[in-house]
Amino acid sequence: MTSVVTAALVGVKRKKKAMEKAFLAADWDEVKKLDGELIKQLDAAFDEPSRDNRALVEELESVLGLYGRLVSSLPDSTVCEWLKNKI
Numbered sequence: 001m002t003s004v005v006t007a008a009l010v011g012v013k014r015k016k017k018a019m020e021k022a023f024l025a026a027d028w029d030e031v032k033k034l035d036g037e038l039i040k041q042l043d044a045a046f047d048e049p050s051r052d053n054r055a056l057v058e059e060l061e062s063v064l065g066l067y068g069r070l071v072s073s074l075p076d077s078t079v080c081e082w083l084k085n086k087i
Helices: 007-024 028-047 053-073 076-083
Strands: none
Touching: 007 028, 007 053, 028 053
């Protein structure tokens, strides 16, 4: 069986790449914006009836790796700013 890369999975890959670019540029406001967009793309990819589960899990692992690098690098002042309205 040939697997098809869905538009939703391509969207996840693109948002992750954009988020990684913003992260490398230390553009934290852009990272925050892309975080919300990436979550929406992930939801769409998981809801896709014709999804390739293996490809989706591989991409999710890559996304989680990016989040791990991001969290360990995020300046404390940015974390405080983002969370001040959440507490």
